[in-house]
Amino acid sequence: MIEPLAIISTAAAIALMILGVAFLLAGWRVLAGPTLPDRILALDTLSGTAIGFIAVLAVKTGFSLYIDIAISLGLVGFLATVAFARFVMSRATVAERYSENAGGASKKPKVAAKRSGKKDRKGKK
Numbered sequence: 001m002i003e004p005l006a007i008i009s010t011a012a013a014i015a016l017m018i019l020g021v022a023f024l025l026a027g028w029r030v031l032a033g034p035t036l037p038d039r040i041l042a043l044d045t046l047s048g049t050a051i052g053f054i055a056v057l058a059v060k061t062g063f064s065l066y067i068d069i070a071i072s073l074g075l076v077g078f079l080a081t082v083a084f085a086r087f088v089m090s091r092a093t094v095a096e097r098y099s100e101n102a103g104g105a106s107k108k109p110k111v112a113a114k115r116s117g118k119k120d121r122k123g124k125k
Contacts (some may be wrong), residue, residue, distance in 0.1 A: 012060040019056065022051045040084040047077030 058066035
């Protein structure tokens with residue numbers, strides 16, 4: 001009969017190899033990703049893969065503190081992804097603002113052109 005510890009050890013070794021390949025592929029996407037969203041998604045994948053590594057090590061060693069570390073890493077990874085997404089969205093709005101004025105002379109905003117009841121330079125209201 002096969003010992004349960006041998007099965008767990010073999011399964012952990014196989015899982016670590018698969019996670020290692022996933023980690024390398026995601027790392028390659030971070031370095032070679034053609035766009036910024038690709039790189040952000042790859043960083044999120046790296047975070048998830050690292051959580052998987054830690055979970056497999058927790059099962060293999062029986063050390064339960066690894067689970068707390070994995071949960072903390074998950075929280076940090078989520079917050080980093082949200083921060084990167086907000087950064088990408090702010091870049092998009094800035095680019096849209098500049099692309100509106102790229103076609104011709106810079107336009108004054110409608111709010112600035114409208115004065116609330118004050119007289120202009122010619123004395124008209």
